[in-house]
Amino acid sequence: MLTQSKILIKLELCNLYGWNVLRFSRDKKARKKSLGILAVGLFVLAILMCYVGGLSYGLCSLGLSEVVPAYLITISGMLIFVFGMLKAGSVVFRKEGHDILCALPLSRGVVPISRLCRMYVENLLMTLAVLLPGIGIYAWNVRPAAAFYWMSFLGIWSIPLIPMAAAILIGTLITGISSRMRHKSLVATGLSIFFVLVILYGSFRLSAMEGEMDSQMWKNLSMWIMGLLEKVYPPAVWLGTAMTQGDLSKGMLCIGFSVAVFAGVAAGTALCFEKICRNLFGSYAKHDYRMGELKANSMVVSLCKREFQRYFSSSIYVTNTIIGPIMGCVLCGGLLVTGTESLEKVLPFPVEIESLIPFVIAGVFCMMATTATSISMEGKNWWIVKSLPLTVKNILDAKILMNLLLLLPFYLLSELFLIFALKPGVGELFWQMLLPAVLILFSSVYGITVNLYVPVMEWDNEVRIVKQSASALAGGMGGFLLAVLCAIGVCVVPPMYAVFLKAGMCLAVFSVTVLLYRHNNHYDICGKI
């Protein structure tokens, strides 16, 4: 079993982040793409490391050095849990290669274990990216004893285990429940969204429980932070304390607990792996169709309908892109219930909430445009639209239209909530509706542009496209970043000039959108994709 596990783990890891393609492909285009993906990955890693480094430096400067390790362990744990939960099901129970592996004389549990190992390696790399800069800055500031280094070395390997176990547990639960249903994808999507909302609600409740900080808390800020971290994720505090105080017993407790939890979840996953796969990949064919009347649709309607069918067929695609609009509605609904005063208190600087809210709405709505990955999601089916009598404009319009129609009900609901919450005048209402609309339109078109330039048409798992592709990152975040920039602009400019700035923004963003749209429609999809 050990030998088999080694072979499969090697197979799982050999093409991690497209490494194998980069090593062996003679196709310069494929190599360029792999290099591009690797470069984007390294860039993100560098940003994360800079952010964590800055954060650690800030904490050390405030005299809060001792909370640095626990704080960073919590951050890496949260990242692993949130990203892992949404992709665990599709990584562990992925269909690609399943039939071939099933036909091989492999011991039970070898396949899921190899996939869990792949997840572990990915998560460990992320943990190292978060922890190493912070530990370096801590060590440079505090000059700790040798115990800090060997405790860090011992403990760092165990950090991804608990968040991974939790993510796998929820991922397996979602996949297991949905595998018993006929409409597997829809059920999986609903459950994923439900769990994300539960997590969001939990984090809000936690902040509310903490209440406002009083002067006593400021005096002992480090204890207050450790107390908060202990509530959120106790093993982070155990290991953090073990590292900073050389407390071996707490370190061993954290490592032992992490290994035990992960082993339990891994064993459970391995046990139910085959049953879930059987249900998941089993076909459900009624074989009783009778020809009836068929309805003819226009080309646009037919293309758009197909885009929606594609979208709702992938639970990870839906979950990843619908959370933003849902959050937008929840936020506006929350404003209606609590009023604007509570939000103004939370913000670190004084600002008129009415002028900021259109950008907040635009930001959450543009967080992950479906268009940013819609071309890559065509994958092996791309030949179909390419061989049909369709212009590039026809194909891309359907993708943009789908994104806009998907967001429309959420947008209208959010605006309705805002009308009742803020009671804006005609002028304010105009900007409140126009600014998010213009930014959403931009993010839809910009997503297409990015995906045209960095498409990935050869993939074996949708996770690769929706979560790990350069277009998902660069295309999905474009609208969000622009909304943030616009919001900063409105906050900085004196109120009397704000209206001119907003008008200028709308005009500029709309003009860029039109330029990008025209550029996209002349893209040579046959020659370049």
Add this chain to the structure above:
Amino acid sequence: MLKIEHVTKHYKGSSKGISDLSLHIAPGDLYAFIGHNGAGKTTTLKCVAGIQDFDAGTIQIGGVDIRKDPLECKKQFAYIPDNPDLYEYLTGIQYLNFIADIFGVPARDREERIKEYGDAFEITASLGDLISTYSHGMKQKLVLISALVHQPKLLILDEPFVGLDPKATVILKDLMRSICAGGGAIFFSTHVLDVAEKLCNKVAIIRNGVLVASGDMEDVVNQGRSLEAIFMEVLEHADTE
């Protein structure tokens, strides 16, 4: 119907591709395109179907240049790839309806044609099921129906017999004959030389991207030798050159 003139396509960093390939396919032609694995058959068919660009030469369909007016060209033909990767999230009937919508086939006509071809290929009962539940052969039948539903003048087929059961193979051969008898044209690649010899009036042999023989089947297959023997002889002759 289809004119391929001096078409060259090379992949960067690879020796594969096609060089200076010229072929003329007239209405009524049933044209077989044969060659070894990696010879350039699929590349040629993809260039003709307008889903892959080429480096030099021209391709005209019904007198229209595919580079200048791809839309007009694509309205005239149907293309079937060697591996029918279809939208697995659609049912068979949804896929056929989608294709019919794109080609603007009236509702009544599409109903009649889908029923006719669906019954002929014995797939009608499965049209309500998701394509993900289909076998390779069923997908091949579905993609064939989708190609026939808009009655194209030209069919470009890449290995159309792979995965089909014997009955479906016979039906497809009959359909191919009747389409060409009605003035249509079919350009298809195959490894089944017996079928090509019996079915087609024209044949082209490609080796390492270069056309080594083409023309009427009767002219290529002469002196009582089979297409198989000619094919082997042509390849060996090319090897010694």
